[in-house]
Amino acid sequence: MGRSRPFHRFTPAERRLWQAYPTGAWVDLREGRDVDAGSGGSWGRSRIVRAEVITALLLSRRDDGSAWVPGVRLAGARIVGDLNLSDATVEAKIHLLDCHIAGTVSLNDAKTRGVRLRHCDIYRFRASRATVDGLLDLDRSAVHAGVRLDNARITGQLRLSGLRLGTPGAAPYRGGQPGTSPPESSRWNGPEGSEEPRVWESVALWAGGLAVEGGAFLRDLRATGGLRLIGARFASGIYLEGAAVAADATPAVHADHLQAAAAELGAGFTSDGTVRLRGARIGGVLSFHGAVVRAPGRALHLSHLQADELILLPTSVEGEVNLGYSRFGVLFDRPESYPAGVRLNGLTYESLRGPATLADRLTWLRRDPGGYRPQPYEQLAAYYRRIGHESDARRVLLARQRARRRTLRFPGRLWGRLLDGLVGYGYRPWLAGVWAVLLLAAGTAVFARWQPHQIGLDESRHFSAFVYTLDLLVPVSLFEQRGAWEPVGWTQWLAYGLIAAGWILATALIAGGTRVLRGSHAP
Known part of the structure; x- marks a missing residue:
């Protein structure tokens, strides 16, 4: 060498x-x-x-x-x-x-x-x-x-x-010696061009x-x-x-x-x-x-x-x-x-x-x-x-x-709570069935006790409290009972409530079903 x-x-x-x-x-x-x-x-x-x-x-x-x-x-x-x-x-x-x-x-x-x-x-x-x-x-x-x-x-x-x-x-x-500082040539001043040596x-x-x-x-x-x-x-x-x-x-x-x-x-x-x-x-x-x-x-x-x-x-x-x-x-x-x-x-x-x-x-x-x-x-x-x-x-x-729902304004929160309670935003559609059964049972019991008056006495009709209540709950009359019988007294308000509840349930089911279909395509 x-x-x-x-x-x-x-x-x-x-x-x-x-x-x-x-x-x-x-x-x-x-x-x-x-x-x-x-x-x-x-x-x-x-x-x-x-x-x-x-x-x-x-x-x-x-x-x-x-x-x-x-x-x-x-x-x-x-x-x-x-x-x-x-x-x-x-x-x-x-x-x-x-x-x-x-x-x-x-x-x-x-x-x-x-x-x-x-x-x-x-x-x-x-x-x-x-x-x-x-x-x-x-x-x-x-x-x-x-x-x-x-x-x-x-x-x-x-x-x-x-x-x-x-x-x-x-x-x-x-x-x-202990406690001394390093010579100037050995001190750290950061990388070339650095203006923030403290970070380095x-x-x-x-x-x-x-x-x-x-x-x-x-x-x-x-x-x-x-x-x-x-x-x-x-x-x-x-x-x-x-x-x-x-x-x-x-x-x-x-x-x-x-x-x-x-x-x-x-x-x-x-x-x-x-x-x-x-x-x-x-x-x-x-x-x-x-x-x-x-x-x-x-x-x-x-x-x-x-x-x-x-x-x-x-x-x-x-x-x-x-x-x-x-x-x-x-x-x-x-x-x-x-x-x-x-x-x-x-x-x-x-x-x-x-x-x-x-x-x-x-x-x-x-x-x-x-x-x-x-x-x-x-x-x-x-x-x-x-x-x-x-x-x-x-x-x-x-x-x-x-x-x-918690991010919405009051009207949106209110509607959301209604959807949640009625059909679980469509993810619990069985809730609508529960509400329908409860309303149907209540209406049947009331109208069986306080039977509505028949409209148009020229023909004889048999009144069924169950069918009458069901016809009120369905948004579109299927059994032609609404026009044939007129509730009396306070039962008129019950009839109006059943009609409104039918529309709300139907709307909630449609809205919830739309959410379900939309959610099924989520990534």
Whole structure:
């Protein structure tokens, strides 16, 4: 390997690393059990490696035809300075274990092979627009001033399991004495052209536009700032089981338009802040089974989302859930999944699963903070009709009419109550039969006791109280009894009431039947 030595003096650790690089052999500087990278600022000279030495090794070129695969494999080192590989093409692998890095690791716009920084204590990690041909691994590390992976491309897996993340605005400087401020060159000022650095400083993981071909594993991650994943693509899924994210000024998880084969935010996932996946596309399952989400106002913002299945079985949700205009193949939930309301307008689904009765589903529809909307009722009725539960579908549509009635002015509410009481808006036509039987029985009893006078004595007629009452109730006289008999005294008012009741029942049946026919074509 053609490598010049640009450094006049090496520390003992640097000399060992320089000699081991051509073969990629490990250089282990760990002393006994002192492997806590968080205390690496106190490690002595025997464990110090300057970042510029590592940079010089990684950017050197092979020209000796050696069959060895070079690489930096370093354990237990105290790395001082910024490890700056921005814009570089790095052909060697990087594997740091239990190292303390007081400066910034920068891979902005770089092209590199696998990068592994495991169990390390790092001030800041930046890999915007980088291309990593292989694995990017920060498992069990601590990054105090945030990770940036926006518009990066990773052909292997992204491993951030057990990572401890701070935000640029809150993290203390780890490279100097306690309580000191970072140098001007290390301070976070937001992205280029940003006029609102405070918003950017509250984001612990900035990964908008990130593309990962392998799985993205963020299990047991701990972040004291938001995860920004807008437009990110995870071809093999993203997994946050057991992760805990706490954010104040921004959503805890901001992943609008995310695309993933699957997304697991359950099994102990905890969020102090909104989880927002507006417009996301999940090819498989999006799961919140066993999650805890707490946020003032809106806890889960899942509107305009598409997923094969949404499993909404959290341990606890404190805040509103928004499912508006989303599309799911299967919605697996339970009534207690929505403690503070749920927005449902525009939601469509093929199947419902979970321990919810029809009464629970009707309560679910009534908990929309936006008030009455017809579409959620029609969607639920269509689902029940599709699975052959026609009676349940009618009950849902009846509940829709009752909910709509509460939005009308007084005349409309009055007419609605009349329709509801007489025929159940047409979804309970048997009620009209009950009313007709009651009126027919009452009229028959009265007119049998107080028989009307015959009109036109030139012919003899036999009076039947039952037929006479029935003729009064039918809007159009069928038995020619109205014109043949004249009620006397107060029974005249009963006759007028029976005629009016007949017209009202007929009108209610026609109006209700029209609603039934219209509702049968609901989506």
